[in-house]
Amino acid sequence: MLENYPFAARIKPMMKNRFRPVSDWKGPYVDSHLLDKVNARVTGLDLDTGKPTTGEQFIKPLSPQAGADLLEQTKPFHLDEPDNFFSELQPCGLFDDSVLTEDAENEARFFFQFIDYSLTRNENEDGFGTTIIPHLSRWGMFQSNIQRLTRIHPTRNDVEWQVQGVFRCCTGPLEPDSLCTRTLDTSKPQLSCFLSNLNPPRDGELTTGELNAVILLALSQAAKKEYQGHQVFPITVVCGSDRTVRIVQGLVDLPKQAVELRVSPIVQFPRGKDTNWDGFRTLLGWFLGNPVGKTT
Structure with a gap:
């Protein structure tokens, strides 16, 4: 990994002392011994406000009502009738988000597809026009190109956990149908991602995937030239397993x-997004929030 980052020298001690023990950990959940080894402490996080139990706030999530207003403006789906992606009880059942699959990680992956669809689509089938990302938000969505952000289950020969999307802060929204590319706001090192996980979130326990994502994504930011002025790297992981979701901010x-x-309460979507719209819009707000706090 380090050879891909020209400014990697400053993260080498933490790669060795903090990330390597986490990367080598084989269990699905983290214990107190590993947390002590990597000098980590766990506190609480308010799901609605983004305020931590202790310490400085680094993301102010967009309110559910503000998220609803954006969805009403872009109309990626119709809220009052079945849509052609995820909806309740479609006849074929292929994209019915009220029916669980047999794989918790795969089910979470489908759930993120709906988040992606909500943020990057609109009512125009041709794909033109205004979408929340990139036209109504300063956040940009990028593919994760770090191989270690995917782990294969040791016995199932299938994905155990995987980072699905990475959100970085940009200088501002783009004009609709603009041919320009996004410009990163290098004054804001905050980064968010969605983690699909075979291992469900548990109260009082962290999954190995959550801790891996926090540390590796933070160190990958720290090794980039454009973020050399920062010392603290806030990483927000929205972790899903089946229809169980929580937020871990590292x-x-x-x-x-x-x-x-910082660990939030767990949110349940047992019958899909249509039965917990407030919860779904709360999650969207974390991908669209205002980055705050001192990181230098």
Whole structure:
């Protein structure tokens, strides 16, 4: 990994002392011994406001009502009738988000597809026109190109957990139908992602995938030239397994070689998004929030 980043020298100690023990950990959940080894502490996180139990806030999520207003403007689907992607009880059942598959990681992957669809589509089938990302938000969505952000289950020969999408802060929204590319806002090192996980979130426990995603994504940001002025890297992981979702916000402090993990309550979507619209719009707000806090 390090050879791909010209400014990797400053993350080498943390790669060795913090990430390697996490990467080598084979269990589905993290124990207190591993947390101590990587100098990590766990605190709480308010799902609605983004305020941590202790410490500085780094993301102010968009409110559910503001998210609803954006969806009403872009209309990626019709809220009052079945749509052609995920909806309740479609006859064929292929994209019916009220019916669970037999694989928790795969089910979470489908759930993220609906998040992606909500943020990057509109009512125009030709794909032109205004969408939330990139036209109504300063956030941009990127593919994860880090191989270690996918883990294969040791016995199932299938994906155990995987980062599905990475969101970075840009300088501003794009004009509709603009041919310009997004420009990263290098004053904001905050990064968000969705993690599909075979292992469900549990109260009082962190999954191995959540801790891997926090540390590796933070160090990959820290190794980039454009973020050399920052010392603290806030990473927000929206972790899904089946229809169980929670948020883990990690702060990686390079000078202290420390990790703070802020964990939200668990949100359930047992019958799809249509039975918990407030919860779904709350999750969308985390991908569209305002980055705040001191990182230098």
